[in-house]
Amino acid sequence: MRFALVASVLLLSVLILLMLIATGIIRLVRTRSEKRSLANRAQLRLLFVKFVSEDLDPAELRQLKTSRLTELDELSEAMLSKVKGRAKDILVSFLESRGTVEQAIRRTTRSGYLGRCRAAAFLGHVGSPQARKPLEAMLRDRKRDVRTTAARSLGQLGDTKSVPLLLSGLDNGRRLLPFSTVLVALMRIGSSGQDLVGDALRAAGERQRAAAAEFLGLMGSIKFTATLSDLLSNDPSLDVRIRCARALGRIGSPNAIATLTRCIERDNPIGLRAVSCGALAAIGGREVAATICQLIDEDDYQISLAAAKAVSQMGPAGTEYLNQIANSGSPGSPYAKEVLARRAARMAGKVRHPSES
């Protein structure tokens, strides 16, 4: 009995000892392997940096093992969105030579939506023309994230052929594209797409007309002044009318003054009147100044404030007029004071401009 007990304790001790030794060996092997892997990774990163900096013959890369080339693909993909110019060209031609663009195109139809998103983002960064059609097909993807990423990537590709599809994605039933994403994509495509965007001012979809108006205003497309003025007067959507007013202010053509002046009349919605007021100020001119100044004394505070802000943008003459109103004790006096105080605070650095927050 006693012998059995001693034997069991001994056996247990030996087992524990063996386990400890085994754990130590495993840990040692793992540490060594991790160190080796880190050293290899560092070596590969250095090689990669040399390659991007044009200090390495691409032939040297071809001698690497497949597993290391795969790691290099990952490094290149990660770096792609961070550099431009020659460094980006090097990365793109390397990735193209490795067949990663074709792989990403195949991934655009896979079942996992994160994989599709990643593929779309990658294709946008690479900017390969062959990616346009698969990306356009992704604009109808069932997942919103995939559609958004594809739209962003099409903007990076910069091909005007994508403009109609991007715009129609704004009124695409249940598979809509976000308004701001489409607008940014259109801005990236740039002025070469403005005629196609201009066509959308007559589209049936309200969001398409709104995006077109916003884009043309941001691009300062003066040749669409007449069409935008027409929409400002007649479009059934208030949102579109407001965006047309803002666009006309950004374009700055005096031809829009008459239409904008009609929009600040009392029978129009307040939002439209306020934006038209700012647009008129942006166009400028003595005639416009007189019209806006009258609005500061209006009984609606939104209009008074919008008019005071608009006058403050009209240079030294506007500031002088605001000072006069501020000291006159008229109904518009508090709004003139408010705008002057805000501007003084901003100039002193005490208040941030809303765009800075």
Next chain:
Amino acid sequence: MTKILIADDDQDIVELVNYKLTQSGYEVTAVADGKAALEMAREVHPDLMILDVMMPFHSGIDVTLEARKDPELSKVPIILLTAKSMEQDTERGFAAGATDYMTKPFSPRELLSRVQAVLARDV
């Protein structure tokens, strides 16, 4: 040897810029956050600093403001390298005291040219 301090929390960018500048004959020190950037700047007294704007602890703008208040660092040229590309971001960078402003994605070649230009101007 001209000393350059880089502060960026993106390892890819730090390695690329570090290599490019070292190959061009500069002595480079790299850190990964704003707090370390200030400490390192006070220690190594760099001839130029390249700062990311969005970093942990202190932003590049904060580091620039602090450096401009420090008599030992107030004259050190600073290049801000950032993903913030709006007009008001650039204005804030220059208002804080930056010498130059570059937006990401960036061209390593262009960065090197700007470093050379800023240092030549400073001499």
